[in-house]
Amino acid sequence: MTFNEKLTAYKTIVTKEYLRFIRIWIQTVLPPAITTALYFVIFGELIGSQISDIDGYSYMDYIVPGLILMSVITNSYANVVSSFYSAKFQRSIEELLISPTPNYLILAGFVSGGVARGLIVGLVVTMVAMFFSDFQVHSLLLSFTVFLLTAILFSIAGLINAIYAKSFDDITIIPTFVLTPLTYLGGIFYSIEMLPQFWQNISLINPILYMINSFRYGLLGISDTDITTALIIIILFITGLFSFALYLLNKGIGIKN
Amino acid sequence: MLALKISQLKKCYKNGTEALKGVDLEVEKGDFFALLGPNGAGKSTTISIISGLVNKSSGKIQIFDTDIDHEPALAKSYIGLVPQEFNFNQFEPVQEILINQAGYYGINRTAATERARQYLQQLELWDKRNVMARELSGGMKRRLMIARALIHQPKLLILDEPTAGVDIEIRRSMWDFLHRINQQGTTIILTTHYLEEAESLCKNIAIIDHGRTIESTSMRKLLAQLTMETFILYLDKHTSTVPLDIPDCEIRIIDDQTLEVDIEQSNNLNHVFEALSRHDIHVLSMRNKSNRLEQLFMHLVDKNRNNKELAAALIQTAQETCD
Numbered sequence: 135m136t137f138n139e140k141l142t143a144y145k146t147i148v149t150k151e152y153l154r155f156i157r158i159w160i161q162t163v164l165p166p167a168i169t170t171a172l173y174f175v176i177f178g179e180l181i182g183s184q185i186s187d188i189d190g191y192s193y194m195d196y197i198v199p200g201l202i203l204m205s206v207i208t209n210s211y212a213n214v215v216s217s218f219y220s221a222k223f224q225r226s227i228e229e230l231l232i233s234p235t236p237n238y239l240i241l242a243g244f245v246s247g248g249v250a251r252g253l254i255v256g257l258v259v260t261m262v263a264m265f266f267s268d269f270q271v272h273s274l275l276l277s278f279t280v281f282l283l284t285a286i287l288f289s290i291a292g293l294i295n296a297i298y299a300k301s302f303d304d305i306t307i308i309p310t311f312v313l314t315p316l317t318y319l320g321g322i323f324y325s326i327e328m329l330p331q332f333w334q335n336i337s338l339i340n341p342i343l344y345m346i347n348s349f350r351y352g353l354l355g356i357s358d359t360d361i362t363t364a365l366i367i368i369i370l371f372i373t374g375l376f377s378f379a380l381y382l383l384n385k386g387i388g389i390k391n
Numbered sequence: 392m393l394a395l396k397i398s399q400l401k402k403c404y405k406n407g408t409e410a411l412k413g414v415d416l417e418v419e420k421g422d423f424f425a426l427l428g429p430n431g432a433g434k435s436t437t438i439s440i441i442s443g444l445v446n447k448s449s450g451k452i453q454i455f456d457t458d459i460d461h462e463p464a465l466a467k468s469y470i471g472l473v474p475q476e477f478n479f480n481q482f483e484p485v486q487e488i489l490i491n492q493a494g495y496y497g498i499n500r501t502a503a504t505e506r507a508r509q510y511l512q513q514l515e516l517w518d519k520r521n522v523m524a525r526e527l528s529g530g531m532k533r534r535l536m537i538a539r540a541l542i543h544q545p546k547l548l549i550l551d552e553p554t555a556g557v558d559i560e561i562r563r564s565m566w567d568f569l570h571r572i573n574q575q576g577t578t579i580i581l582t583t584h585y586l587e588e589a590e591s592l593c594k595n596i597a598i599i600d601h602g603r604t605i606e607s608t609s610m611r612k613l614l615a616q617l618t619m620e621t622f623i624l625y626l627d628k629h630t631s632t633v634p635l636d637i638p639d640c641e642i643r644i645i646d647d648q649t650l651e652v653d654i655e656q657s658n659n660l661n662h663v664f665e666a667l668s669r670h671d672i673h674v675l676s677m678r679n680k681s682n683r684l685e686q687l688f689m690h691l692v693d694k695n696r697n698n699k700e701l702a703a704a705l706i707q708t709a710q711e712t713c714d
């Protein structure tokens with residue numbers, strides 16, 4: 135395939151992925167907006183008003199970055215895992231597998247679709263947040279970088295989940311039993327400094343903690359963890375997962391045996 | 392030049408099923424080739440490996456001299472596949488399925504839209520272009536998969552039971568279509584259960600059984616191996632009252648004025664006609680009934696099995712003698 139042909143193939147996958155979730159925006163974009171609005175009302179307004187400031191920010195402001203990033207994580211992951219798995223289930227993935235499109239472009243295409251959903255939902259949630267909070271962005275560049283990298287990371291993770299999945303149950307197990315707990319324990323609603331030392335140390339194993347804190351640093355300028363460390367962790371995860379996903383596709387694991 | 396060359400293809404699925412134990416195939420460029428064999432013989436597995444959907448265990452495959460291991464992208468660009476099972480997104484509109492498939496081959500949207508129109512019209516699906524795939528009838532879904540397989544204008548079109556479950560009228564129009572495509576230069580490989588289909592379309596043929604190629608020859612030679620032919624005779628009078636015992640052939644009464652006659656190919660029908668005219672019955676017309684390939688096919692498969700058993704028995708005897 136020439137470069138232009140590859141570009142066409144990539145654009146085809148991305149457009150298809152994009153239209154897939156946009157067509158069903160009531161199921162894909164609207165629910166996270168409503169959920170986060172509820173979080174802001176309940177935790178921000180009602181309970182938050184009883185809680186003292188954290189690092190100089192009101193509780194409402196403090197939870198904004200984590201809630202935005204949580205929606206990015208959940209939606210990027212959900213998009214790729216369900217899209218790729220249903221392509222596997224309906225066997226329409228074969229349309230791609232018989233074509234000369236290289237595996238890295240298939241991977242990039244699906245991941246871009248997940249990133250698109252992560253970003254759109256993230257932006258919608260950010261707009262919802264602006265009704266409740268009037269935070270000033272500390273570093274737009276850093277915020278956007280973390281936002282984007284997180285979307286990429288969880289899109290790839292979703293794809294790996296889909297490759298291994300053998301039933302529709304398998305695509306909800308990881309989000310329910312791994313992703314959601316790690317996200318909630320990743321410091322969306324609290325600073326880990328509030329925890330006893332033991333639990334602080336445990337929390338540091340959680341990669342999502344670094345992402346949420348670096349995003350919070352980007353938006354508000356405060357963080358529990360070092361930003362460089364956080365970025366390195368995220369990039370290592372992306373590289374590792376991308377290589378692994380590509381390996382799985384090249385080997386045809388879960389698809390061609 | 393060979394459009395397809397397969398040597399010693401083997402496949403063992405992850406669950407331990409040894410689907411292919413040594414398939415060899417050679418298909419000439421421009422051929423219309425039938426790949427036959429009973430259910431579970433390994434036809435679909437072979438086709439899936441050729442088109443990159445399943446990994447082989449061992450063996451070598453070349454498409455127009457391009458090894459699928461060395462240059463998979465180039466090899467894939469030569470092939471158009473119509474798989475046995477429906478494998479499109481049921482919730483995608485017909486036209487989108489074609490345009491997206493073209494996109495995966497690097498064909499841009501404008502060109503793809505034009506080609507989609509062309510194939511949808513040829514395959515009588517144009518009216519359905521905006522309909523979701525799942526709303527199509529079975530025959531339409533098959534034709535959609537044919538259009539999809541042709542969208543990048545492959546040199547080799549492979550169809551895995553394309554007319555399964557398609558009613559006879561549509562089947563015939565699909566045959567005409569495939570015949571035209573072949574005339575225009577596309578090499579075609581087809582598997583089918585309607586042996587009439589292979590007989591009327593294909594020039595060359597291979598038979599696979601239990602994961603091995605057991606026969607590879609021209610359709611003409613294969614048909615010449617037949618010993619029995621069946622004719623249907625349409626008569627001018629009722630036969631029900633007349634005793635018909637004619638030597639060297641088997642006669643079945645279909646209805647009052649129709650007979651079915653099985654006869655050795657070396658014999659001619661004259662003595663049948665004579666026997667009938669003795670009762671003052673005349674043959675108005677007759678036709679050759681094309682169920683012969685089926686019979687031949689069973690015969691070949693059986694013969695092969697016996698040979699294998701024989702060979703196994705011989706080897707064992709030889710070994711015992713040595714001991």
Ligand SMILES: Nc1ncnc2c1ncn2[C@@H]1O[C@H](COP(=O)(O)OP(=O)(O)O)[C@@H](O)[C@H]1O
Nearest residue numbers: 404406408410429430431432433434435436437
């Ligand atoms: N995905 C699979 N996993 C395990 N065994 C399979 C798979 N697909 C086919 N088989 C087995 O391989 C053999 C050949 O099947 P197949 O290639 O579908 O034959 P055909 O198309 O000639 O009917 C059969 O025994 C079948 O059960």
Ligand SMILES: [Mg+2]
Nearest residue numbers: 434435436475
């Ligand atoms: Mg089959």
